[in-house]
Amino acid sequence: MSMRRFTDFDFGITGLMDTFHIDWVMEGDALHALNEYLWSELNPKEVVLLRRDASTLLSSLTCQEIETLWLKSIAGSFPFGGVIGSGRDWMRMxxxxxxxxxxxxxxxxxxxxxxxxxxxERDAVLLLIDEMSEAGALPAIEQGEYPPVSTVLTECARRCTPDLAFRFLIRMVLRSGVRLTAEQYGPLLRQAEAFSYGEFLMANLRECAVDLDSSES
Incomplete structure (x- = not known):
């Protein structure tokens, strides 16, 4: 797979997630943040792919599964259960x-x-989910609150698309704060290349890896 995507950055639902940083609630509610992202000069392809991801999640996963993916992929908190409603309600919005x-x-x-x-690429993505889970590189879930992250990622890869599940996986590995070894980072990078992701989508993940320069020399 060598076909190029239109952007070197994250995109779709995972691209939107950068808007929900640690202090996003200081700037307004969730609908305000969404509309700030959807500014008038945004590339229309960004909007179509965001809608595509949200539609895929809505049609394929449960409320709890959607909420798990969202909450464990953003830096800030999020008010599910309030005005926003459930994860499925948020996808509809x-x-x-x-x-x-x-x-x-x-x-x-x-x-x-x-x-x-x-x-x-589904089998390769499922394997990486298992490997990152075993490495402790996925965010923890409070007992009884939501399904285990690795389980939800697996269901996303199986019932949504491997691409969408892998983009969630990248964000979660970043959020975990775990320092990846070169042996752990390498398969993630190769998988990103198989999906034709741009350099900036993987740039932050590379900074989480240790001893890359020495292993590449």
């Missing part, structure tokens, strides 16, 4: 806002690379 943004605009042309779900 994202879809509605994307539809409003796209209304009346020309439909962007997405390439095969932009739409690559990596179905043939």
């Amino acid at each position: 994202i879809i509605d806002q994307c539809d409003a943004w796209l209304s009346g605009k020309p439909e962007p042309q997405l390439s095969t690379g932009d739409l690559y779900d990596g179905l043939e």
Whole structure:
């Protein structure tokens, strides 16, 4: 797979998650943050892929599974159960806002690379989920609160797409604070290359790895 995506940065639902940083609640509510992300000059491809991810999650996962992926992939807190409602309600809100943004605009042309779900990469992604879980590189879940993160990621890879599950995995490894060895980082990088991700999507993860320079020399 050598087809290039339209951006070197994160995209879709995982791209939106950067908006929900540790202090996002100081700037307004969740709908305000979403609409700030969906600013008027945003690349329409970003909006289409965000809607695509939200639709996939809504049609494939339970409320608890969606909430687990969201809460363990963002830096800040999030008010599920309040005005936002459930994880599925939040996905519906994202879809509605994307539809409003796209209304009346020309439909962007997405390439095969932009739409690559990596179905043939499913086994490799499932293996990486297991390896990161065994390495303690996934965020912990308070007992009884939500399903185990590794279980939800596995279901995402199986019932959504391997691409979407792997993007969640990258974010969770970053959030865990675990320092990856070169042997752990290498397979993640190779998988990112198989998905044709841009350099900036993986840049932060590389900073979490130790002794890369010495192992590459």
